[in-house]
Amino acid sequence: MADSxxxxxxxxxxxxxxxxxxxxxxxLEAGLVLEGWEVKAIRAGRVQIKESYVVWQxxxxxxxxxxxxxxQSASTHVNPDPVRSRxxxxxxxQMDRLIGKVERAGYTMVALDMHYTRGNIKVQVGLAKxxxxxxxxxxxxxxxxxxxxxxxxxxxxx
Numbered sequence: 001m002a003d004s005x006x007x008x009x010x011x012x013x014x015x016x017x018x019x020x021x022x023x024x025x026x027x028l029e030a031g032l033v034l035e036g037w038e039v040k041a042i043r044a045g046r047v048q049i050k051e052s053y054v055v056w057q058x059x060x061x062x063x064x065x066x067x068x069x070x071x072q073s074a075s076t077h078v079n080p081d082p083v084r085s086r087x088x089x090x091x092x093x094q095m096d097r098l099i100g101k102v103e104r105a106g107y108t109m110v111a112l113d114m115h116y117t118r119g120n121i122k123v124q125v126g127l128a129k130x131x132x133x134x135x136x137x138x139x140x141x142x143x144x145x146x147x148x149x150x151x152x153x154x155x156x157x158x
Contacts, residue, residue: 012042012114012121015049020136022110022128028098029122031089032063037080041068042121047114054088054109054125056099061088063111063123088123101127 018024034042041047052065062085070080101107106129113124131139 010116012045012116013047013049014113015052015111017050018110018112018126018128020131020139022108022126022130023135024112024126024128025107026127027112028090028094028125028127029117030061030094030125031120031122033087033089034121035078035080037070037078038068038086039121041071042114044071046071049111049114049123052111054111056102061090061095061098061109061125062086063088066111088125098127 046069048067048069049065051067052063054061055064056062064085065083066086067083069082098109102109108128108130110126110128111123112126115122115124
């Protein structure tokens, strides 16, 4: 029973820069409206989400700045636009809750991860607050201290 409920996720690409630049307060999964050449290019690993973010326009959420480089063999009859806006698919309750937080509370939505879920390409979107420069330095110090602690424990073990 647990196996049928659990979803298999295979990551395609992650946006580690988002965790450096933002405090991620909430994460949710959304589907993408893609064209055929985009799916082939994503399966070949020719996607970049480092500079991508999500905006609310025309009654839907859109992924902006996601760069998908077209394959030569897959896009012979179409004129591909690698950075076009792509519509996100999510439920109305999710959209209503997110609209309020983005417009009133000053949050930003960024793409954190692109992955396969049961064969479909999905995007993990994070509700984020921007970090100040001193917050980034504090995070870096904490990360360094955690590494140093692990190193000390490992040396003392032997």
